[in-house]
Amino acid sequence: xxxxxxxxxxxxxxxxxxxxxxxxxxQSGVRRARLALDRAKPRRRWFSKGLVFxxxxxxxxxxAKPQALGELVEKVRxxxxxxxxxxxxxxxxxxxxxxxxxxxxxxxxxxxxAAAAEAPAAAFVAEAQREPRPAPASGNVEARSPNExxxxxxxxxxxxxxxxxxxxxxxxxxxxxxxxxxxxxxxxDWGRVGQAMARGDDNGALAALDGLAASDDPRTRDKAxxxxxxxxxxxxxxxxxxxxxxxxTHRRAxxxxxxQAQLLLKSCSR
Amino acid sequence: xxxxxxxxALELTAPGQPLEETLAxxxxxxxxxxxxxxxxxxxxxxxxxxxxxxxxxxxAIKALERFEGRSSLSTFTYGIVYRTLIDQQRWYRRFQRRxxxxxxxxxxxxxxxxxxxxxxxxxxRARRLxxxxxxxxxxxxxALILHDLEGLDVxxxxxxxxxxxxxxxxxLRDAHKKLAExxxxxxxxxxxxxx
Numbered sequence: 001x002x003x004x005x006x007x008x009x010x011x012x013x014x015x016x017x018x019x020x021x022x023x024x025x026x027q028s029g030v031r032r033a034r035l036a037l038d039r040a041k042p043r044r045r046w047f048s049k050g051l052v053f054x055x056x057x058x059x060x061x062x063x064a065k066p067q068a069l070g071e072l073v074e075k076v077r078x079x080x081x082x083x084x085x086x087x088x089x090x091x092x093x094x095x096x097x098x099x100x101x102x103x104x105x106x107x108x109x110x111x112x113x114a115a116a117a118e119a120p121a122a123a124f125v126a127e128a129q130r131e132p133r134p135a136p137a138s139g140n141v142e143a144r145s146p147n148e149x150x151x152x153x154x155x156x157x158x159x160x161x162x163x164x165x166x167x168x169x170x171x172x173x174x175x176x177x178x179x180x181x182x183x184x185x186x187x188x189d190w191g192r193v194g195q196a197m198a199r200g201d202d203n204g205a206l207a208a209l210d211g212l213a214a215s216d217d218p219r220t221r222d223k224a225x226x227x228x229x230x231x232x233x234x235x236x237x238x239x240x241x242x243x244x245x246x247x248x249t250h251r252r253a254x255x256x257x258x259x260q261a262q263l264l265l266k267s268c269s270r
Numbered sequence: 271x272x273x274x275x276x277x278x279a280l281e282l283t284a285p286g287q288p289l290e291e292t293l294a295x296x297x298x299x300x301x302x303x304x305x306x307x308x309x310x311x312x313x314x315x316x317x318x319x320x321x322x323x324x325x326x327x328x329x330a331i332k333a334l335e336r337f338e339g340r341s342s343l344s345t346f347t348y349g350i351v352y353r354t355l356i357d358q359q360r361w362y363r364r365f366q367r368r369x370x371x372x373x374x375x376x377x378x379x380x381x382x383x384x385x386x387x388x389x390x391x392x393x394x395r396a397r398r399l400x401x402x403x404x405x406x407x408x409x410x411x412x413a414l415i416l417h418d419l420e421g422l423d424v425x426x427x428x429x430x431x432x433x434x435x436x437x438x439x440x441x442l443r444d445a446h447k448k449l450a451e452x453x454x455x456x457x458x459x460x461x462x463x464x465x
Contacts, residue, residue, distance in 0.1 A: 005450040007461035009418060012399050012453065016419045018389065019396030021310050029306040029323060030299050036324045037331075 067219045193227065206231055222248060222257045229264055242268035302327055304344070308351045312415055314400040318358075326354040341429055348422075348430045352412055359408050395458050402452040406445055413438055414445040 001009070021029070062069055189212050196204035209231070212224035225244050232241035241264060248261035305326050313322055330350045337346055403411050409431065416427045417438075424442075428435045453459040 001446055001450055004461055005446075005454075008450065008453040008459045009446075011395065011459050011461065012449075013419055015392050015395035015399050016415075018392035019315070019400075021307065026303050026306050029310075029320065030302040032320050033302050033306065033323045033327055034299065036320070037327055 067217075202231060202235065222251075222254075226257050226260055229261065233264055233267070238268065298331075301330060301347070304347055305330060305351060308344075308348050309355065311420060312348075312351055312412060313355055314403070322354060322358060325358065326351050329354060341426075345422075345426050345429055348416070348426075349432070352430050353432075355412070356408055391458075398456055398458055399453075402449060402456070405452060406448055409433075410441045410445040410448070413441040414449060417442055418446075 058069070189208060192208040193205050193212070196202070196208055206228060209224045209228045213221055213228060215221050215224065225248055229241045229244040229248065232238075232244065245261040245264040245268065249258055249265065252258065302323070306323050309323050309326055310319060313319060316322075326347075330347055333346075333350060337343070403415070406414065412431060413427055416422045416430060417424060422430070424435050424438050428438045431438065433441075
């Protein structure tokens with residue numbers, strides 16, 4: 001910078017000082033700033049925060065598990081009749097409890113299986129819809145005598161379909177009484193499967209599962225196919241069971257259903 | 271700048287009482303006035319000056335808890351004002367990339383405060399000076415205003431802008447060069463012309 005530039009800079013300094021705000025301007029600026037600062041900012045209320053949280057939770061659930069919301073709604077809807085018929089809903093648990101005791105279990109199991117067929121509990125149906133495991137591969141359904149078949153069917157109804165309160169050790173007699181007094185409930189498709197299993201009617205269960213396998217809902221279809229595959233495998237119809245299980249893995253049923261199908265396929269390869 | 275104002279703000283602190291408490295409770299207006307003057311000096315007369323002062327005041331009130339007295343209060347608040355202005359200018363650049371303002375809104379004349387004491391010629395010069403300063407990059411503009419026009423040390427300018435002293439000197443050199451070029455073209459800044 002030469003001397004002329006320095007002189008220009010001096011002029012600029014003088015101009016800058018001349019343009020500095022006076023006390024009046026500063027005071028009015030301060031007043032405006034104070035008014036703006038005193039004004040409370042609208043805070044986000046807890047309700048809107050909660051709403052955002054709920055929307056995000058439901059949205060992520062719907063994204064991660066699209067069928068979960070439908071199942072939840074259906075569960076809530078079926079819980080009302082289940083509450084109405086609370087005691088009949090314990091019938092499978094009672095059956096299981098009793099069947100555990102082999103001595104003299106056959107007659108009781110028969111009676112309770114019949115009672116279960118009479119009054120299928122809605123909660124039981126809901127559980128069956130959630131996780132259909134009609135028959136364990138251990139071959140409980142493969143009974144040699146009619147009595148054993150009844151016991152096995154009762155066990156399958158108790159253990160394979162596993163109601164939520166299966167652990168309760170209610171007395172079979174009181175259950176039967178309760179069953180007798182329970183109101184009759186409309187049986188769903190899965191309820192028919194459960195009934196057939198409880199009766200030991202594997203063909204009936206398969207037929208009911210076939211009906212469900214033709215459902216429009218892919219999830220229901222997958223569950224029904226898995227049930228069919230497991231039932232067929234338990235019957236020793238390995239080829240057909242493997243074909244169904246293979247179709248399940250091919251169509252990417254996903255989640256637990258696909259894992260179960262893959263387990264079945266392992267026994268196929270052997 | 272009227273440094274006596276800053277000194278009076280510093281003298282407000284009663285012995286044994288933290289400065290930030292004194293400023294926040296007893297003299298928020300003094301703090302706001304300090305911020306207003308500093309923002310006005312750095313940003314110049316502009317339409318969004320009140321918004322800038324408000325943003326700087328919010329930051330300053332929050333940051334007063336962290337003020338440890340290692341620098342003067344004026345330097346501390348100048349740092350806040352500087353960062354607020356730089357952030358706003360960055361935001362405005364991004365804003366301009368996406369939106370364009372109605373030219374009628376920008377065409378409003380920025381009026382300097384008029385008083386009988388100030389010379390109209392000086393005010394016209396000041397307007398031209400701010401127009402020239404607007405052509406400098408933000409950091410260089412701020413360094414020039416703080417050092418040459420406000421009279422702060424390079425060390426203080428470095429503390430305010432959060433830069434190395436050498437960086438500040440480099441910015442000052444570039445700013446001087448560019449400003450001299452711009453002022454040479456303006457007859458109002460011709461030193462040969464009598465004031």
